[in-house]
Amino acid sequence: AQSVTQPDIHITVSEGASLELRCNYSYGATPYLFWYVQSPGQGLQLLLKYFSGDTLVQGIKGFEAEFKRSQSSFNLRKPSVHWSDAAEYFCAVGATNNYGQNFVFGPGTRLSVLP
C-alpha cells in the first residue's frame, strides 16, 4: 500500500530565505508524485507533479521538486520564499485504477514566513 511521510509538521523561515520541505513515500511501483498547497480557507492547489522523465520538476510560483528513487523522496524547494507562500503543503502519491486516480496524502507541513 502507498504511504507518505512528511517529517516536518511546522517550518518557519524568513522572507527571502530558501526553503526545502521533505517528503518520503512508500510505493511498490513507479509512483506518480504530487505537491499540493492549501492556503487558509482554500482548496488544494497543485504545485507540481512527477510522472516520469526528468527527475527535477518545475512547478508554479517558483517551486521545484526532485524525485530521488534511491531515497524514496520527493522534496520540495524554493530558492527565495515570499510572505504569500505561508500555507500548508501536502505531498501525495497517486495510483490509477479503473475508476480514476486515488491519492495518498502526507500529513502536511505548515509553513510560516517571518517578515
Add this chain to the structure above:
Amino acid sequence: DTAVSQTPKYLVTQMGNDKSIKCEQNLGHDTMYWYKQDSKKFLKIMFSYNNKELIINETVPNRFSPKSPDKAHLNLHINSLELGDSAVYFCASKSRYGYTFGSGTRLTVV
C-alpha cells in the same frame, strides 16, 4: 477567484438523515470528482463525471449519488446516513495539468 468551492465546510447530522454537499468549479474543467478521505489521509475516488459519462467506484454504497445540473456543478447526495459515513469529502476537477481540489467538507454522523 478561480477555484473549486464546496459547501458546507462542516456538516453534523444524525443517523438516518439525508444530506447533500454542493460543489462548484469555475475553472472550465470538463471532469469533476468526489473523493472520500479516510483516517489515514487516503483520498479514495468515489465518482468521476465528465458531463457525458458517470463512472462509479463499485465499492461506494448506492446511498451515495452524484448529481450534476450542469458542467460546473457536481453535488453529492447521501441517503440514510450511517456512522461510518463520517469522513472528509473532497470535490475536485481536472484539466490536463492536474487536479484542483476543494477545501473539503467534514461530515460527522452522530
